[in-house]
Every structure is written in structure tokens, then in C-alpha cells.
Amino acid sequence: MHKIETKEINLHYGNFHALKGINLVAKENTVTALIGPSGCGKSTYLRLFNRMNDLIDNVEISGQVLVDGEDIYGRKVQVDDLRKKVGMVFQKPNPFPKSIYENVAYGLRVNGINDKKFIEERVVSSLEQAALWEEVKDKLNKSAFELSGGQQQRLCIARALAVQPSVLLMDEPASALDPLSTSKIEELIHTLKKDYTIIIVTHNMQQAGRVSDYTAFFYMGTLVEFNETKIIFTNPKNIQTQNYITGRFG
Amino acid sequence: MKISINQRKRYTQNIAFWIFRLLSFMVVAILFIILCFLIYNGIKVISWDFLTQMPEDGMTKGGIYPAIIGTLCLIAGSMVFAFPVGVLSAIYMNEYASDGWIKKLLNQMTSNLAGIPSIVFGLFGMALFVNKFGFGDSILAGSLTLGLMVLPVIIRTTEEALKAVNDTFRHASLALGSSKWQTTRRVVLPMAFPNIITGVILSIGRVSGETAPILFTVAAYFLPRLPHGIFDQVMALPYHLYVIITSGTNIEESRPIAYGTALVLITIVLIMNLIANAFRRYFGKKVKMN
Numbered sequence: 110m111h112k113i114e115t116k117e118i119n120l121h122y123g124n125f126h127a128l129k130g131i132n133l134v135a136k137e138n139t140v141t142a143l144i145g146p147s148g149c150g151k152s153t154y155l156r157l158f159n160r161m162n163d164l165i166d167n168v169e170i171s172g173q174v175l176v177d178g179e180d181i182y183g184r185k186v187q188v189d190d191l192r193k194k195v196g197m198v199f200q201k202p203n204p205f206p207k208s209i210y211e212n213v214a215y216g217l218r219v220n221g222i223n224d225k226k227f228i229e230e231r232v233v234s235s236l237e238q239a240a241l242w243e244e245v246k247d248k249l250n251k252s253a254f255e256l257s258g259g260q261q262q263r264l265c266i267a268r269a270l271a272v273q274p275s276v277l278l279m280d281e282p283a284s285a286l287d288p289l290s291t292s293k294i295e296e297l298i299h300t301l302k303k304d305y306t307i308i309i310v311t312h313n314m315q316q317a318g319r320v321s322d323y324t325a326f327f328y329m330g331t332l333v334e335f336n337e338t339k340i341i342f343t344n345p346k347n348i349q350t351q352n353y354i355t356g357r358f359g
Numbered sequence: 360m361k362i363s364i365n366q367r368k369r370y371t372q373n374i375a376f377w378i379f380r381l382l383s384f385m386v387v388a389i390l391f392i393i394l395c396f397l398i399y400n401g402i403k404v405i406s407w408d409f410l411t412q413m414p415e416d417g418m419t420k421g422g423i424y425p426a427i428i429g430t431l432c433l434i435a436g437s438m439v440f441a442f443p444v445g446v447l448s449a450i451y452m453n454e455y456a457s458d459g460w461i462k463k464l465l466n467q468m469t470s471n472l473a474g475i476p477s478i479v480f481g482l483f484g485m486a487l488f489v490n491k492f493g494f495g496d497s498i499l500a501g502s503l504t505l506g507l508m509v510l511p512v513i514i515r516t517t518e519e520a521l522k523a524v525n526d527t528f529r530h531a532s533l534a535l536g537s538s539k540w541q542t543t544r545r546v547v548l549p550m551a552f553p554n555i556i557t558g559v560i561l562s563i564g565r566v567s568g569e570t571a572p573i574l575f576t577v578a579a580y581f582l583p584r585l586p587h588g589i590f591d592q593v594m595a596l597p598y599h600l601y602v603i604i605t606s607g608t609n610i611e612e613s614r615p616i617a618y619g620t621a622l623v624l625i626t627i628v629l630i631m632n633l634i635a636n637a638f639r640r641y642f643g644k645k646v647k648m649n
Contacts, residue, residue: 159534166457193536203527205546219537219545265531272535 110178112137112306113158113276118172120153120162127153129330130172135323140298140307142317142338145327146358151310154327155278158308159195160188176276193220196274200281202261204253204268209245212253212264216272231271238304239267240297259290266297277301279309283316295320314354318342326350397625401618409619413583419612421583423620428585429498429593430567430627433577436502436589437509437566438559444506445513446555452514453521454543473511478571480508485575499589501577508572509562516558520551553643560635564628570597596624 113135120128128150135141143151156162157174160181174181181191193216204212213232222228232249236242241263245256253264262282269277279298283291298307298320311317317324317338324341326334326349334341334350345351352358362370412422448465456462484504494500524547532542570578578598586593603617 161530161534164530164533189536189538191536192534197534199527199531199534201527203525203531205528205531206550215532215545216535216537219532219535219541268531268535 111135111175112177113308114173114175115154115157116173116175118154118157118170118174120150120157120171121169122165123167127330128157131332133325133332133335135306135308137306138302138304139322140302140309140320141323141325142321143308143310143325143327144312144314144317145333145353147312148329149327150330151325151327152280155280155308155310158276158278159192159197161197163188189220193272194274195276195278196269196272197278198262198266198269198280198282201285202258202265204256204261204264207253208250209253209256209264210249213267213271216268220272232267235267235271236264238270238301239263240293240300241267257290259286259293262286262290262294263297266294266301270301275305277305277307279307281310281312284312291316314342314356326353328353394625397618397622400615401620401622404615404619405622410623414581415583419609419616423594423596423599423616423623425582425585426594426596426599426620427623427627429578429595430597430624432498432586432593433501433505433573433595434563434566434631436498437505438562440503440506441509441513441562442559445510445558446517448510449514449517449521450543450548453518454539454547469511469514472507473515475508476571477508477569478574480504481572481574481576483507484572489576495590496575496577496579496592497590498577498586498593501573501593501595502589504572504576505566505569508569509565512562512565513555513558516561517551517555520554520557521547523554524550549642553639556635556639556642560632563631563635567624567628567631568597570601573598596620596627600624 111134113133115131115133118128118131119126131154133141143155145151153162157170158176158181162168162170170182176191176195179186181195205215207215210232213235214228217228217231233242236245241260244260245264248255253261256264262285266277266282283294286294295316298309301307302322309317309320321338324336324338325332326341326345326347328349334345334347336346341350342354345354409422410427411424413424414426415421448469452462452465456465481504484500484507488494488500488503489496492500494503528546528550529542532546533539537545573595577592578595579592580594580602582592582594600617600620603613603620
């Protein structure tokens with residue numbers, strides 16, 4: 110069984126056919142990069158897995174999205190439960206206007222956990238996993254807005270990890286960050302792979318090459334090519350893929 | 360002498376900006392003149408007794424204590440009703456209702472409600488609260504009428520406040536498995552709260568100043584005692600002012616009292632604004648620091 114699988118996914122925004130029959134699988138504890146030019150559907154595809162597309166009016170989806178073999182668009186599925194299992198990190202760091210501690214604890218609190226000791230342990234371990242603990246351990250009660258952009262993004266990662274998801278969706282998580290912060294995030298992705306299945310959308314081809322095991326190239330709503338990252342980058346089968354990764358368009 | 364196109368552009372711009380500047384100063388000047396006028400004419404009668412004594416001698420002597428208390432009661436009463444109803448409606452309209460005819464209808468109705476003249480609210484309040492519900496002329500009936508009147512103000516400002524909260528915060532919260540209500544209560548409302556207070560400030564200004572809605576629903580012509588409860592009538596500053604101005608037989612004696620009353624009314628509104636602003640700043644800081 111694959112960790113994640115989509116079968117013949119079609120998605121329409123009103124009259125716009127945004128995803129056209131996408132079939133893709135991701136194995137557990139791997140990083141899959143979704144690349145492609147703006148508007149190709151890669152972010153829309155990413156948002157299928159935690160059903161964030163549900164928030165937009167006039168979206169129609171057909172096909173199947175399976176996480177751990179279960180159709181997450183099935184009738185029995187509670188969206189709240191799904192989103193605990195499938196965490197997300199957004200393009201721009203978006204910590205809540207709360208303290209560093211409360212940001213990480215938020216996901217636990219809204220899921221009904223009140224045990225102080227448990228929350229504290231989880232906050233610490235999440236911050237450690239997100240490689241932020243050393244930098245913030247003395248100012249947990251300070252506002253999250255006092256952190257730098259890169260630190261804020263790692264805080265958002267810690268916040269997502271705190272509810273113990275098994276899948277982590279990342280929507281261009283480093284695009285708003287400086288090179289140093291970016292490389293920290295990339296290192297982090299590397300270590301997180303041990304425990305999580307990661308799907309990352311990126312504009313940055315080098316980044317896809319550095320962090321991912323598999324790469325999917327999207328173009329105009331279709332999945333043009335999907336393969337191991339090193340094959341996509343050294344020996345792509347499709348001419349469009351080749352043109353894109355060599356920088357001829359995009 | 361020929362003026363270059365660039366010079367002409369600069370002149371036109373300078374002239375335009377000066378006009379704008381004068382106009383915006385004029386707003387401040389008008390407020391300043393009104394205040395000075397009231398202070399000049401009204402300060403003579405202001406004293407501790409004026410603020411704490413009952414009116415006497417056909418309202419040509421004594422104080423305006425019951426009217427002050429009455430107005431404070433009406434501010435509190437109308438806010439107790441309008442604040443929760445207005446804020447909750449705005450939350451529904453902005454966070455829950457999907458775009459469609461229901462939302463359009465609600466929006467249109469809110470605008471229509473805002474357009475109803477205050478005297479019509481007075482008439483409606485009398486028919487519904489005073490007569491139909493049998494509250495009589497009372498603080499309850501007056502507060503409900505005033506509350507209805509300022510409902511659109513609170514709904515609109517709350518909606519704007521909610522819209523100003525960036526969707527990325529909502530998405531971040533939802534993506535952690537929280538419900539829409541948890542997201543609204545724990546993330547959106549705290550961020551919007553300082554701006555929601557703006558609506559309260561505007562409402563308090565209107566509630567304390569309007570005469571027409573309280574005319575048939577609560578205001579007493581002359582009632583030199585404090586109210587016994589929410590089913591009692593009260594005097595209120597704007598109506599009291601109207602009474603002193605129009606029905607006094609002794610203008611030399613009553614006119615200064617009128618100015619004094621107006622000054623007290625304005626001061627109450629200003630103090631309410633200051634309190635609301637302090638709230639706003641306090642919560643604004645809490646949102647940032649917490």
C-alpha cells in the first residue's frame with residue numbers, strides 16, 4: 110500500500126479545468142517535489158491532500174485521493190481528523206499573533222488536549238524536531254512576531270508537527286526566505302523524512318533536486334512526467350520536462 | 360513668459376494640495392469651534408452640584424444628575440443588546456455564509472436598516488416594545504430601540520474588522536484540524552477585536568446623542584429621581600436639552616443650563632471614546648504580545 114495515491118483526479122474551478130486526470134503515488138518516508146510553471150496546478154494538487162480546496166466555492170473534484178489506502182473525500186471522513194494526519198506549511202510564514210509556545214500548542218489545544226505536562230513535552234519536542242529549540246528556548250513566552258522570517262517558518266513547521274501528522278505538505282516553504290534560512294529549511298526536510306512523508310511544491314529547481322526523492326512535473330493541469338528525481342533531472346523522457354528543467358521556459 | 364509643462368504641473372499640484380489641506384483642517388476647526396462655543400457658554404453652570412443634583416424650579420435651577428444617569432443607562436442597555444447581536448451577525452455574514460442570495464439579502468437589509476430615520480425607529484419602538492410587548496416607557500424599551508438603530512453600525516464595522524484579518528491565519532488554523540468556530544474564536548476574533556471596538560465607539564456617540572428614538576420609548580420630561588429598574592423611565596441628556604431649549608419660560612435662566620447640559624453630553628461621549636480607545640489599545644497590544 111502506498112502512503113499517498115491519487116487516481117484519475119480531475120478538478121474544476123467553475124469552468125476552468127485545473128487538474129486533468131492526475132495519477133500519482135508517494136511512498137512512505139519519501140520526499141516528492143511538485144514542480145512546474147505558475148498556474149500549472151501543482152499547488153492546487155497539493156491542497157487536495159488536506160482538503161484545503163474545500164474552502165473555495167465552486168470547486169468540483171472527481172477521482173480518488175487515498176491516504177493510507179483510505180479515500181479522504183469519502184463520506185465517513187471528518188475533515189478535522191484528516192488535517193491532523195496531514196499537516197501543512199504555507200508559502201509565507203504565518204504564525205499566529207500569540208507567543209512562541211502558544212503557537213506550537215495551538216493544534217493540541219483545538220484538538221481538545223488540556224494536559225499541561227503533555228502539551229509542554231510536545232511543544233519542546235516539536236521545536237526540537239523543527240531545529241528551532243536552541244534559538245527560542247529562553248523566550249517561549251515572547252511573541253512569535255519577534256522571530257526572523259526563517260525562524261517563523263520553522264515555528265510554523267513545529268506547529269504542524271505538534272499534532273503528529275504522518276504527512277507534511279509544504280507549499281513553497283522557502284520562497285519568502287533568504288538563502289541561509291532556505292538551506293536550514295532544506296536540511297530540516299532531509300531529517301524530517303525519517304518520520305514523515307513529505308510533498309513539497311517548489312519553484313526552485315535546484316531545491317527540488319536537493320531535497321526530493323521523486324519529482325513530478327506539472328504543466329497546464331496535467332502531470333507530464335513523474336519519476337525519481339535523479340532521472341527527471343538527468344534523463345527526462347519528455348521534451349517539455351527537459352525544456353523546463355533546463356530553463357527554456359517557466 | 361512661457362511656463363514649462365513641468366512647472367505648470369507643479370503649480371496645479373500645489374494648488375490642489377493646499378485646497379485639500381485647508382479642507383481637512385476645516386474639519387478640525389469646526390470641532391474645535393463647537394467645543395469652544397460650548398465651553399465658553401456652558402462652563403459657568405458646571406459645578407459638582409450641577410452634576411449631582413436633581414433639577415429644580417421648572418428646570419431653571421439645580422442639576423442634571425438624573426439625565427446623566429439616564430443616558431449612561433441607555434448607553435449600557437443598548438450596547439448589551441446591540442454588541443452581541445451585531446458582532447454575531449457579522450461573524451455569520453463574513454465567516455460562515457457562502458456567497459449567494461442569502462448573504463446578498465442580509466447585506467441589503469443591513470444597509471436598509473442603516474437608512475431608516477431615527478424617528479421611525481422611535482415610532483417602531485413605541486409600537487413594538489412599549490405597547491405590543493408591554494414594556495411601557497422604560498429603559499428596556501428605549502435601549503432596545505436605540506440598539507436596533509445602531510445595529511448596522513456595529514455589523515458593518517465588525518465585518519470590516521473581520522475582513523481585515525488575512526486569510527492565511529484562518530488557513531493555518533484550519534490546516535491544524537481546528538473547526539471553523541475554533542478558528543474564529545481563537546484566531547480571527549482576537550485579531551479583529553481592536554477594530555470591532557471602533558464600531559462600539561461610533562455607536563456610543565449615536566446612542567447618547569439621539570433624541571427621536573427615546574422620545575416615545577423611555578425619556579421622561581421631568582423625573583427628579585433615579586430609575587428603580589429596567590422597567591422604569593429615565594430622563595436623558597439629549598431630550599432634556601430639547602426640553603430646556605423649547606419649553607423654558609425663562610430664557611435667561613435656562614439657556615446657560617442648556618449649554619451646560621450640551622457640554623456634559625459631549626464630555627460623556629468623549630470620555631466613552633477614550634475608554635473604548637484604551638480598550639482598543641490594550642487588546643491590540645495583547646494580540647501582538649500574547
